[in-house]
Amino acid sequence: MTILLSERYGDGVDCAEARPVVERFVACGVLRHTVVKPVAQTARTLAHSAVRQGMRTIIKWLTMTGACIAALPAAAEATGPAPARPTPAAIHVIHEPPTDPSHRAVYELVQGDATFARARDVFTLFNLPKPITIRTRSCSGRGGAWYYEGTVTICYGYVQTILDNARSPERPSWVSEDAAIAGPMADVVLHEGAHALFEFLKTPLLGREEDAADMFATFVLLNVFRADAKALISGIAYSYLNDARVRNFTELPAIENRVLPSRAYGGAHSTPLQRLYSVICHASGFDEAVFRDLKRSSDLPVWRAGGCEDEYNQIAHAFRTLLGPHIDADRAKAMFPYANLTAAPTP
Numbered sequence: 001m002t003i004l005l006s007e008r009y010g011d012g013v014d015c016a017e018a019r020p021v022v023e024r025f026v027a028c029g030v031l032r033h034t035v036v037k038p039v040a041q042t043a044r045t046l047a048h049s050a051v052r053q054g055m056r057t058i059i060k061w062l063t064m065t066g067a068c069i070a071a072l073p074a075a076a077e078a079t080g081p082a083p084a085r086p087t088p089a090a091i092h093v094i095h096e097p098p099t100d101p102s103h104r105a106v107y108e109l110v111q112g113d114a115t116f117a118r119a120r121d122v123f124t125l126f127n128l129p130k131p132i133t134i135r136t137r138s139c140s141g142r143g144g145a146w147y148y149e150g151t152v153t154i155c156y157g158y159v160q161t162i163l164d165n166a167r168s169p170e171r172p173s174w175v176s177e178d179a180a181i182a183g184p185m186a187d188v189v190l191h192e193g194a195h196a197l198f199e200f201l202k203t204p205l206l207g208r209e210e211d212a213a214d215m216f217a218t219f220v221l222l223n224v225f226r227a228d229a230k231a232l233i234s235g236i237a238y239s240y241l242n243d244a245r246v247r248n249f250t251e252l253p254a255i256e257n258r259v260l261p262s263r264a265y266g267g268a269h270s271t272p273l274q275r276l277y278s279v280i281c282h283a284s285g286f287d288e289a290v291f292r293d294l295k296r297s298s299d300l301p302v303w304r305a306g307g308c309e310d311e312y313n314q315i316a317h318a319f320r321t322l323l324g325p326h327i328d329a330d331r332a333k334a335m336f337p338y339a340n341l342t343a344a345p346t347p
């Protein structure tokens with residue numbers, strides 16, 4: 001079987017990354033004969049459909065031949081020594097053209113959104129055994145976001161909800177429209193990407209993985225995106241208020257005695273208001289002065305507010321202890337010299 005690879009595949013699959021995948025399948029005997037070479041410019045148009053079909057086949061095989069992939073390290077050892085230093089895993093960001101015409105505006109927004117490039121920079125810090133793909137797409141009426149087998153999926157319907165909330169005339173003045181978009185966008189990409197890290201790195205977790213993913217996102221926002229952290233955290237707080245079906249902290253007393261359906265307490269995630277109070281508590285624990293107003297507005301219970309610095313320090317310690325050893329310290333220092341991601345805090 002012959003597969004031609006162009007230098008850049010139209011759907012965003014980088015063929016420089018695909019090339020070793022093809023070669024691995026050859027090593028497994030899945031492909032009997034393969035020609036891997038750039039498609040000539042003049043032949044690009046004619047070859048495009050063949051390339052597209054070939055790439056789809058490769059991706060399908062990639063997901064169907066786990067046993068083959070698992071057997072590959074031994075084969076790799078036989079063909080040459082392993083690199084002395086781990087290399088960063090590839091982080092692919094793919095914005096699929098929407099199948100639902102109503103998602104056109106959202107599609108254009110995500111293409112120009114800096115969130116994805118910034119998240120890719122963060123995940124590139126980690127030495128990972130496999131690539132992570134961050135994909136945005138129409139989801140046949142579904143509007144969520146999730147992680148599954150190396151791929152973060154964010155549905156355009158989910159982004160549309162963020163946009164609608166940000167542009168609502170009921171949005172309170174303490175959160176800007178830009179922050180109401182950028183905050184939850186950064187949060188969802190980091191949260192879902194955290195699931196990939198936990199899986200790839202076999203990170204031990206005491207407590208629910210969904211809470212740990214929230215903490216990961218908060219820690220990264222505060223430390224890596226520090227210059228924008230105040231705005232981003234306000235946007236996340238606003239999104240959790242919306243999840244709780246209110247727009248502002250001032251509406252919380254009115255729902256104080258609201259009882260949620262029992263299933264809401266049985267889910268893997270904390271409830272929206274628990275996530276709201278946690279992100280505000282941890283942000284104020286990181287920098288009390290910066291987040292004082294948000295903390296005061298939220299009316300965070302006083303018996304928790306006093307322990308927010310301890311809560312934040314516990315998260316920071318866990319991040320640096322469990323994930324820090326998997327971060328390339330030199331790369332982190334070069335990219336984010338102000339962020340302490342790897343060193344354990346001084347006792």
Ligand SMILES: [Zn+2]
Nearest residue numbers: 191192210213
């Ligand atoms: Zn999750």
